[in-house]
Amino acid sequence: MELESAIKERIQERFDILHELYDIWFTENPALIAPMERFYQQAHIEKHRAITYLLNKGFIAANPVENEPELVAVCITVDGIDFFEQGRLAGKGNGWSVATEYSDE
Template sequence: MELEIAIRERIQERYNILHELYDIWFTENPTYIAPKERFYQQDHIEKHRAITYLLDKGYIVATPVSNEPEQVAVCITVEGIDFFEQGRLEGKGNGWGIVIEQSNE
């Protein structure tokens, strides 16, 4: 049960990141500009791994900002949009509740 909860939390984390970038995509400026250290979340290993996963899958891209070496431009890709929309329509990444059954031993 603990592993299942961890998996669900990790999936939710990836959907949360995609959701934020998905919303930004449909604005006037579809790119999120952030300090590299804040985006890559080195101090928060779970978030860092989620970002690395999304980059490796090609669902998001991060490119250096010209003349701003400490900044990174991040946006969702068309594959990321398709994955996010399909997942949401299938009910994935919509948030979830944890029900833990306790036995009376």
């Protein structure tokens, strides 16, 4: 059951990242501006892999900020919005209950 728990935690991590970017998307500035080293989270391998996964799936986009080489603009893509909304409506990624759902088995 440890592997299933780890998988659920990783899914939750990806949904948490999408949730933050989803909320930002519907504000005046639809992108998160962050220092590159903070966004890519090299020191936190799980978060780094989650971000890499979301980038590779095309659910988020990260672009350099013009005239600011240390900054990156990160936003959710239309595919990311669809995936996040469908997942939420299907009951996925609704908090840690996803990660702990089978903890009693």
